[in-house]
C-alpha cells in the first residue's frame with residue numbers, strides 16, 4: 001500500500017510533522033486527479049544532419065529556426081548580451097514558427113549574469129475570475145482535452161512580451177528597439193514558410209474554423225513549403241511595442257487584444273491584462289554529486305510554476321555516477337528514476353504562489369538516496385509501485401500536437417540564457433488575432449481538469465490568477481568557479497524533462513554536442529517506457545524482457561545545446577553548440593573573442 005509516496009511521507013513526518021500531514025492530504029488528492037493529457041507533438045520528418053559549431057570564443061546561438069539563429073548572431077555581433085540576442089530571436093520565432101511560440105504565448109528563461117543565475121517566469125495566467133470547475137461540463141465531468149483546447153477557456157493571459165521586457169530591463173545592453181527591428185523587417189519583407197510550419201498547418205485543421213484560415217491557407221490549402229509569407233499586422237504590433245513595451249497589457253494594443261478576446265467570448269479582462277507580472281526568482285541550483293569531486297558541476301534550473309526544474313534535479317541527483325546508457329540495466333535505472341520523479345511532479349508541483357511545493361524535501365539528499373535505490377532495482381518498477389494507491393496516470397491520447405521552442409545563447413562575456421517559449425498545442429487555441437498578427441495560446445489546458453477529490457484540492461487545479469504547471473526545463477550548468485559550462489533545453493510537452501535528461505547525461509559523460517542531441521531517446525513518464533526505433537531491435541527486445549511496457553515511435557524533441565569545448569581553458573573559454581536534427585534548428589557561433 002502507498003509504497004512510493006510513503007517514502008516522501010516518511011521523510012516529511014520525520015522532518016516536519018504538521019506540514020507533512022497537510023501535504024500528504026493535499027498530495028493524495030492532487031495525484032488522484034492528475035493526468036497528463038498532452039501528447040508531445042509528432043515527428044514530422046526524418047532526422048536531418050546535425051547543425052553544430054565548435055570552439056567558438058565570441059558567442060554561440062542555437063535555436064529551432066535558421067532565421068532566428070541568424071538574428072541572434074547578428075545581435076551578438078552588434079555587441080548585444082545573450083539576453084539581447086535571445087529576445088531578438090524570440091520575436092523572429094513568433095513570426096516564422098507561429099505554431100510554437102509568439103506574443104500570444106509565454107515561457108521561461110534562466111539567465112546567468114556576472115553575479116547570479118535568475119529564473120524569469122513568463123508563464124500565462126488564468127483570468128482572476130477563473131474557477132476550479134473551468135474544465136468540467138454541467139454534469140461535473142471533465143471536458144475532453146481537444147474540446148478544451150479549441151475553446152476560449154484555454155487561453156491564458158499571455159506573458160511573452162512582458163518576459164522579453166523584463167529580461168531586457170535587467171540584462172540588456174542594446175536599445176530595445178534594436179531587438180524588435182529584425183522581426184519587423186522580416187514580417188514586412190516576408191520569409192519562406194518552412195517544411196515544419198507547412199506540415200504543422202496541415203496537421204491543425206481546426207485553424208480553418210477561425211480567422212487563422214485567412215492567414216495560413218492559400219486557395220483553401222495549407223501554406224506550401226517555400227511560400228513567401230508576410231505578416232504586416234505582426235510588424236505593426238512590434239512597432240507599437242517598440243514605442244510602448246507594455247502596450248499589450250495597458251496600452252493601445254491591449255484595447256485591440258481585449259476587443260478580440262471579447263469577440264471570441266474569452267473571460268480575460270482589462271484587469272487581467274493590466275496586472276500581469278513576470279516573476280523573477282533565484283534559479284534552483286544543486287551540485288551534481290556524481291561528477292568529478294575536484295570540479296563538481298552545478299545544475300541550475302527553473303523553480304515552479306514549471307515542474308521541469310525539480311524533476312530534472314531529482315533525476316540527475318538520484319542516478320548513479322557510472323550509469324551506462326548503452327545497457328539494459330542503465331536504461332531501466334534511468335526510466336525508473338524518471339517515472340518516480342514524474343509521480344512526485346503529479347503530487348507535489350503546481351504554482352507555488354497557490355500551493356506550498358515541498359522543494360527542499362523533494363530535493364533532499366536523504367529522499368533522493370531512497371529514490372535512487374528504488375531506481376536501481378534490476379527491473380522496471382511497475383506503475384502500481386511508482387504510484388501506489390493512486391489512479392494510474394496513463395496519458396489520454398490527444399489529437400493535438402503540443403508545440404514549443406527553445407533558444408540557447410552564450411555571449412562573449414560569459415553570460416548565458418536558456419529560454420523555452422510556447423503557445424502549448426500547435427497554433428495554441430487556434431484563435432488568431434488578425435489585427436495583431438498572432439495566435440493565442442491554450443496553456444490553461446496544462447491545469448488539472450478535475451479539481452477535487454474526497455480529500456482535498458489538487459496542486460495544479462485551476463484558480464484565478466494562477467499559472468498552470470509546466471514541464472519546460474531550461475537549464476544552465478556551471479563549473480566550480482561559477483563559469484558557464486553549458487546551456488540546454490527542449491520543447492516536447494511533458495516529454496521535455498526526459499529529452500533534457502538525455503542530453504545532459506550524455507554531455508556530463510563526455511559525449512559530443514552532436515551525439516547529445518541526436519542519440520535515440522528513451523524515457524518514462526507513466527506506464528510506458530517510450531523509445532525511438534533507432535535504439536535498435538536488440539535493446540528494445542531486452543527492455544521488453546526486463547518488464548518494460550514499450551511505446552516505440554520517433555519523438556519530436558527540439559534540443560538546443562551549448563557546452564564548453566574540450567580544448568577550452570579557463571582564461572580562453574570556447575563553446576560548442578548543436579541543434580536537434582529532429583527539427584529545423586541551426587547552431588551558429590563567433591569563432592574569435594572580441
Ligand code: GLU
Nearest residue numbers: 402403404470471492493
Ligand atoms: N505546455 C507545455 C508545458 O508547459 C509545453 C508544450 C510543448 O512543449 O509542446 O509543459
